[in-house]
């Protein structure tokens with residue numbers, strides 16, 4: 001559990017820092033998008049995952065999932081998904 005917690009925090013730290021350095025984050029996310037095309041992920045699948053993510057966060061965070069927090073997650077996910085979808089189209 002300690003090791004899993006450390007990995008999770010490292011990942012969250014990288015994501016949060018990455019948002020302040022989009023120039024470095026974007027190429028990584030573009031690569032992620034191209035790999036996802038290879039996994040068979042289609043554009044519309046991003047909406048399915050968005051709905052599942054928002055629902056799960058709401059369940060996990062409860063009252064802490066304020067409208068502001070929800071809007072921030074949707075904005076972040078939408079940016080990541082749009083970058084991934086664009087990259088997968090360029091690869092096609």
Ligand code: HEM
Nearest residue numbers: 032035036039041042045046047048049050077080081084
């Ligand atoms: C912002 C949206 C998403 C992010 C940040 C994300 C992130 C990741 C990451 C980091 C991996 C590990 C493998 C790699 O780096 O290539 C992965 C794998 C994968 N993702 Fe996503 N993903 C997203 C959306 C989706 C969507 C919409 C689907 C389809 C429903 C999906 C399906 C998969 C599949 C099938 C794998 C491979 C799993 C495996 O073979 O073990 N992902 N994703």
